[in-house]
Amino acid sequence: MKTLGQAVSPEEHTLESAIREAALFGGGAGAGYAPVSGGISNSNWRVQLASGRDYFVKLPGNGTEMFIDRKAALDASQKAAAAGLGPAVYDDLAHHGIEINDFIPDRRPSTHADFALRDLRMEAMAAYRRMHGLPALGLTKTVFDMIDEHEAQMRELGSPWPRDTDWIKLNDRMAREALSASGLDLVPSFNDPMPGNFMIGGDGSIMLIDYEYASMNDRCYDLGIWFGEMFFTEEQEAEMIEEYFGKVTPQLVARVTIHKALADVKWAWWSMVQLKVSRLDFDFHKYGMWKLMRFRSITGSPSWATHLRNA
Incomplete structure (x- = not known):
């Protein structure tokens, strides 16, 4: 030191x-x-x-x-x-x-490998339930707001846009329409599930750190962005949806999946903003392009249209 x-x-x-x-x-x-x-x-x-x-x-x-x-x-x-x-x-x-x-020296940041363990996945879901049960936060900022904010910043900064921007925006618009048709379920949301933000204790309990992106947002966004960050299988996602909601329905799967896709757009555009303003030694362009690759894999799947109908 x-x-x-x-x-x-x-x-x-x-x-x-x-x-x-x-x-x-x-x-x-x-x-x-x-x-x-x-x-x-x-x-x-x-x-x-x-x-x-x-x-x-x-x-x-x-x-x-x-x-x-x-x-x-x-x-x-x-x-x-x-x-x-x-x-x-x-x-x-x-x-x-x-x-x-x-x-908090008695806790360590998680890794992706930690959540290969079922008990830790379920402990994380319990942490999300506690987060979503907090008193209402002063800021309401949905993933729609986040994407719109970053797009305006990208235009102002002259950030690079991918060649298929029009296609990305088309799917973004369809996703918003599908989710808005049945309404958003706004709760205090974490919004930033980087593995290092889950601090694991020796007893397997989980504490969340870093609330700078927290806001009132749809609870399915919080789950979707975390599921995507951890690369869970469809079977694991279904298990955790059941743990959280007490059931698995086509609508819940659809809303989590659609929010997962929108999260990738949000963080891709965020990366293009950071590329212009950040002084940190980090490859923001690569990070953003990787997010868009996953967005394309979700929206290019034959099940995407079904999710849009079920939301």
């Missing part, structure tokens, strides 16, 4: 200023810090005080204010913490958009 005064990079200088300013850190005397790997939006750090207390500090990534509402993220983090679903969160530097949480 580095100590105050050893900063070299711009991010380290910003972090040191934050450590000195936060009342929680008492001026930062004797504090050490080190980067935390993972995440493709922000700069993440572990801060250890002379007392031995550990904290997680998130510095906003360049341009993230375009699609992250930090006040809404704090609201979601506080409600999740109050429910025991997320770690304690502190608002010392919220006016800077900087998030401070308790560091």
